[in-house]
Amino acid sequence: MRLRYSLTSPFARKVRTAAGHLGLPLELELADTLSDTDTLLVQNPLGKLPVLLDEGQKPLFDSPVILAYLDHKAGGGRIVPVDPEAKFASMRLEALADGIMDAALLVFYESRFRPEERRHPDWVARQRAKIDRTLTALEAEPPASGAEPTTGTIALACALGYVDLRLGDDWQADRPKLVAWLADFTARTPAYRDTAPPPA
Ligand SMILES: N[C@@H](CCC(=O)N[C@@H](CS)C(=O)NCC(=O)O)C(=O)O
Structure with a gap:
């Protein structure tokens, strides 16, 4: 492939x-x-x-x-849970994480591709608010540490890594549970560690 x-x-x-x-x-x-x-x-x-x-x-x-x-x-049932409740929880988490990435990408594209005078600070603030709200919602209900990776947790780890890369690590200050979850996921998932982006 x-x-x-x-x-x-x-x-x-x-x-x-x-x-x-x-x-x-x-x-x-x-x-x-x-x-x-x-x-x-x-x-x-x-x-x-x-x-x-x-x-x-x-x-x-x-x-x-x-x-x-x-x-x-890979045979099925590895990162897409078989149990319907777990499967839809994973899909929901993946959707939230993908939404964080979409919003972070739009914020980044605004600064990378738009000339200063055509940027829209309010629009950027709306994208940042989406990320902020979603991270706060996830901090209130973080994924369980120590679990096998799912499409949802893989996506969340990638979203947090991307926010770090493009928007900085301010999000970590008041989200200790997500920080601890990411540390655990990183330690347990070599394929995530091996795919870290080059520094911005
Ligand atoms: N929903 C898509 C999003 C993919 C996406 O936005 N990729 C970005 C790079 S990270 C891209 O190709 N951007 C170029 C563009 O939108 O023209 C997915 O889950 O794969």
Whole structure:
């Protein structure tokens, strides 16, 4: 399997962490989302990464679909819980974590791609508020430490890592439970450690 990815993409990190945890080898191929000629545009008309390429399959995206596919390839029931209650809890957590990443990405893109005079501070503040509220909700109900990784906890770890990378670690100050949870997840999940982005 080949993954179109970038080194800093939190969504691609989800896939790399999941594949590593499941023992599924991935060939990595960088993609340039700013290029008009990158084959990424053919593989995913949305022009977004990650995209997973596997023989006999259409290109797969987005990251929740790819994680479900990897779980299937690994025999099922590994990172997608079989028990319906646990499965929907994991999917819900993944949706929240992906939402944090979407908002953090938008904040980052605003500073990276928009000239200063066309930026919208109120809009950026709204994105940051989404992240803040979601982290506070998760601090009130953090995932259990010591559990086997699921699509939800893999996504959450990648979201927290991305917030650290792009927005700094201020979020940690009043969220000791999430900080402790991430430390435990990091210690127990080599594939997450091995996919840390280069420093900003
Ligand atoms: N929902 C998608 C989000 C993917 C996404 O936003 N990827 C970013 C990189 S981290 C991207 O490709 N951005 C380029 C663009 O939106 O044009 C997923 O879960 O894979």
